[in-house]
Amino acid sequence: MMKMLTICQAEMRKSHRHNFNNRLIYFSMFLWPIIQFINAYYAFKPFNLGQNSPLSRFVPVNKLGLFLITGCIAYIFFWSLVQSAWMMGYERQQGTLELILLTPASRTLIMFSRAAANLIEAVWMFSIFAILTIFFMGGLHIAHWWLLPFAVMVLLLSAVVWGGFLNTIFLFSRDAGFLYTLFEAPMEFFSGVRMPIMAFPIWAKVIAFVFPLTFVLTILRAIVMDGKTLGSICIPLIELAIILIALTAASFILVRYAEKHAKETGNLTFF
Amino acid sequence: MLEAKHLHKSYTLKEKNGWLSRRKQQIKAVNDLSLTIEKGEIIGLLGVNGAGKTTTIKMLSTLLAPTSGTISIDGINAVKQPELIKRRVNMIAGGERMLYWRLSARENLMYFGRLYGLNGNTLKQRCRALIDKVGLTEFADRPVERYSKGMKQRLQIARGLINDPDYLFLDEPTLGLDAPVARQLRVLVKSLAKEKNKGILLTSHYLEEVEELCDHVSIIEKGHLLLQGTPRRIIQTIVKDRSLIVVMKTLDKENWHWLKQETDKLGIHAQKKETNEGTRVDMKATFDMTSSFLALAQKRNLQLIRFDAKKPNLEDAIIRLTEVHD
Ligand SMILES: Nc1ncnc2c1ncn2[C@@H]1O[C@H](COP(=O)(O)OP(=O)(O)OP(=O)(O)O)[C@@H](O)[C@H]1O
Ligand SMILES: [Mg+2]
Numbered sequence: 001m002m003k004m005l006t007i008c009q010a011e012m013r014k015s016h017r018h019n020f021n022n023r024l025i026y027f028s029m030f031l032w033p034i035i036q037f038i039n040a041y042y043a044f045k046p047f048n049l050g051q052n053s054p055l056s057r058f059v060p061v062n063k064l065g066l067f068l069i070t071g072c073i074a075y076i077f078f079w080s081l082v083q084s085a086w087m088m089g090y091e092r093q094q095g096t097l098e099l100i101l102l103t104p105a106s107r108t109l110i111m112f113s114r115a116a117a118n119l120i121e122a123v124w125m126f127s128i129f130a131i132l133t134i135f136f137m138g139g140l141h142i143a144h145w146w147l148l149p150f151a152v153m154v155l156l157l158s159a160v161v162w163g164g165f166l167n168t169i170f171l172f173s174r175d176a177g178f179l180y181t182l183f184e185a186p187m188e189f190f191s192g193v194r195m196p197i198m199a200f201p202i203w204a205k206v207i208a209f210v211f212p213l214t215f216v217l218t219i220l221r222a223i224v225m226d227g228k229t230l231g232s233i234c235i236p237l238i239e240l241a242i243i244l245i246a247l248t249a250a251s252f253i254l255v256r257y258a259e260k261h262a263k264e265t266g267n268l269t270f271f
Numbered sequence: 272m273l274e275a276k277h278l279h280k281s282y283t284l285k286e287k288n289g290w291l292s293r294r295k296q297q298i299k300a301v302n303d304l305s306l307t308i309e310k311g312e313i314i315g316l317l318g319v320n321g322a323g324k325t326t327t328i329k330m331l332s333t334l335l336a337p338t339s340g341t342i343s344i345d346g347i348n349a350v351k352q353p354e355l356i357k358r359r360v361n362m363i364a365g366g367e368r369m370l371y372w373r374l375s376a377r378e379n380l381m382y383f384g385r386l387y388g389l390n391g392n393t394l395k396q397r398c399r400a401l402i403d404k405v406g407l408t409e410f411a412d413r414p415v416e417r418y419s420k421g422m423k424q425r426l427q428i429a430r431g432l433i434n435d436p437d438y439l440f441l442d443e444p445t446l447g448l449d450a451p452v453a454r455q456l457r458v459l460v461k462s463l464a465k466e467k468n469k470g471i472l473l474t475s476h477y478l479e480e481v482e483e484l485c486d487h488v489s490i491i492e493k494g495h496l497l498l499q500g501t502p503r504r505i506i507q508t509i510v511k512d513r514s515l516i517v518v519m520k521t522l523d524k525e526n527w528h529w530l531k532q533e534t535d536k537l538g539i540h541a542q543k544k545e546t547n548e549g550t551r552v553d554m555k556a557t558f559d560m561t562s563s564f565l566a567l568a569q570k571r572n573l574q575l576i577r578f579d580a581k582k583p584n585l586e587d588a589i590i591r592l593t594e595v596h597d
Contacts, residue, residue: 003388010385018373095369099430102332103386104357110386263336266282266329 007109012117019087033126037072041065063225065137070220073130077155078213080122081115081163088170098268107255115163141227151223158216158244165247171258215240273308273438273470278340280326300326302494308438308470315485316474319593323494324474328440332362344438360438363431365446367423372416376407376426379415380433387434401429421452428459438470439463445477457484490592497592515554515564518577522550526571533567549576
């Protein structure tokens with residue numbers, strides 16, 4: 001436990017100094033998500049959003065703002081981790097990745113600590129904005145007060161697991177940059193950030209269920225918009241748990257495999 | 272003691288030879304190499320570019336798995352239990368990479384220290400002590416990107432000592448440093464072995480460095496061992512042409528004849544030359560002629576103005592060796 005905290009602290013300090021050195025980054029961390037949100041909001045505006053419009057079957061038109069901001073915040077959480085995983089390439093180039101593997105520290109722990117450290121740094125500003133917006137917009141409908149921190153925990157935990165998994169994948173290949181493009185638009189679209197997945201055709205639903213973000217969003221929205229109780233969301237919760245466990249297990253296995261592969265081929269020095 | 276026995280390492284290269292097909296090719300980087308390092312000893316690993324020095328160091332530091340062969344460090348099998356070994360060894364490479372440039376020296380050390388499980392005051396104190404030791408006290412909180420090459424290299428050394436390793440592997444630690452900075456580093460390395468009792472393996476392209484520091488030297492070529500011994504022994508066994516130059520105020524005909532005869536008997540090839548300094552005698556032999564010549568000079572009471580024994584260096588030795596083997 002102590003070890004875990006130490007490694008977490010190490011990663012946090014490092015990424016704070018390394019990635020958040022420049023004040024401008026805070027600007028972009030804050031502004032970019034807001035633009036995303038506004039963009040999404042006004043994209044819906046031109047449509048007829050009356051009670052009997054076709055869209056209203058899927059989008060809760062009276063709570064469009066809340067629907068989009070929950071989508072945005074969850075998306076930012078997940079997206080920031082794709083970006084942080086991309087930084088693994090830098091560590092490889094700089095040779096520090098090799099030095100990390102020279103230490104006895106648990107590799108999986110490093111992968112997940114790194115995700116946690118970067119996540120907190122990257123999302124706190126937008127989170128405050130989102131909370132304030134929700135507060136002023138109103139329309140929250142929550143069954144029990146404690147479901148709110150519960151929802152936040154689910155979001156945080158899933159994002160960290162997702163981030164740890166991505167870090168692991170980037171550990172593998174210097175060409176993992178392709179994942180960056182692979183994830184950017186699809187994750188936003190297929191996870192139902194702007195459109196509920198219910199509105200998707202079957203093939204798109206199948207893709208949607210690959211991203212844990214899909215389940216996180218379902219749970220988050222059920223809790224904050226529909227006032228669902230724990231009992232009524234247990235199915236998506238279980239589904240999410242299964243995906244998270246699978247991702248964690250996969251990370252464990254992949255980290256080991258990546259290190260073994262690196263030991264055989266010496267590919268860590270390639271960049 | 273670190274003992275590596277019969278190490279082999281081959282890399283598989285996949286070469287494209289067509290649209291989809293690939294040809295596999297094996298590169299033998301290290302081929303049946305054995306070496307030992309005792310605590311408190313500095314071992315030199317020499318060889319031309321691509322001889323397999325870095326590969327060897329990476330195998331010893333558990334970053335690479337040997338294709339075959341064993342490495343045991345203080346009785347622990349390094350291939351089977353790398354987690355235990357990682358606490359006892361560290362590696363330092365030359366060059367400016369392998370540091371977080373945006374972090375300061377202290378932050379770099381703190382980060383790596385934490386990965387070794389250090390924390391709290393122990394960590395802080397160790398970082399401070401190491402920063403002082405490598406002379407970066409003044410710059411400790413400045414980002415590394417503003418450091419000079421020498422400062423970065425000193426920070427690398429501090430980083431390599433963060434887990435207080437028993438064995439330290441240095442891969443060209445003085446790469447690209449100028450003479451005074453390199454000398455400082457050598458003093459530090461020597462004191463690590465002699466005062467802190469660490470076992471050190473060093474690769475280098477600067478031969479005087481190896482000659483000055485190392486207790487034993489292994490010369491490798493294309494991954495296999497050519498020769499192992501003390502730097503002096505190696506020079507003695509390989510370098511055949513030694514030269515001795517002496518200058519005398521005068522050397523009369525009789526003495527010169529006598530000298531020529533005596534040196535011929537000993538197998539020394541001597542030549543006389545008149546210079547404005549005096550009479551110069553150039554001698555060549557396959558052994559160290561110093562003592563034999565001095566004995567002769569004493570017999571006839573020859574007055575020497577200059578006495579130059581040219582010491583062959585490792586560079587000559589290696590060049591000669593590789594020539595023989597090609
Ligand atoms: N990861 C790798 N994959 C394939 N071949 C490699 C790899 N690393 C090194 N080699 C090859 O193995 C051989 C030994 O390389 P190594 O880096 O150990 O040499 P070196 O003695 O350190 O050379 P230098 O003095 O240039 O640093 C070389 O032929 C090199 O091309
Ligand atoms: Mg090398």
